[in-house]
Amino acid sequence: LFQKPSFTMTRSLRLLARRCSSIVRIGTDDPRMSKVVIHRGVVYTSGQTAADAGDCVEKQTKSCLAKIDALLAEAGTSKSNALNATIWLKDIEADFKRMNGVWNEWVEADNKPTRATVQAAMARPSILVEIQVTAALPE
Numbered sequence: 001l002f003q004k005p006s007f008t009m010t011r012s013l014r015l016l017a018r019r020c021s022s023i024v025r026i027g028t029d030d031p032r033m034s035k036v037v038i039h040r041g042v043v044y045t046s047g048q049t050a051a052d053a054g055d056c057v058e059k060q061t062k063s064c065l066a067k068i069d070a071l072l073a074e075a076g077t078s079k080s081n082a083l084n085a086t087i088w089l090k091d092i093e094a095d096f097k098r099m100n101g102v103w104n105e106w107v108e109a110d111n112k113p114t115r116a117t118v119q120a121a122m123a124r125p126s127i128l129v130e131i132q133v134t135a136a137l138p139e
Helices: 011-019 057-075 092-106
Strands: 023-026 036-039 042-045 082-089 114-119 129-136
Touching (some): 057 092
């Protein structure tokens, strides 16, 4: 499962990332991508999957959202500042309603981001859902 982040952004680094055109990258161990990129006060997370959470879309969605919460916290923000979410489902007809049930429990009623959900072929057969969230750094 997802390990607890080893780095938490300091206030000064958040200010730098918000005000400068510099790019901050977090979680760069993967040779293909960063887990988080911050630019001009916007936090971009990589798509999160959770095939290890079992073959149930609800469990995978909960695990994906927990990973996103951890990544946002590591970047110095939270789902309260979410701007946009993209959700990919392996089988939208079978899983949309159940994924939405988990999403609705997670999302804050007063801080809902924009969202798109589409059906897509996944990288591995065991992946049922992938979620990516973009958020603002707090003021």
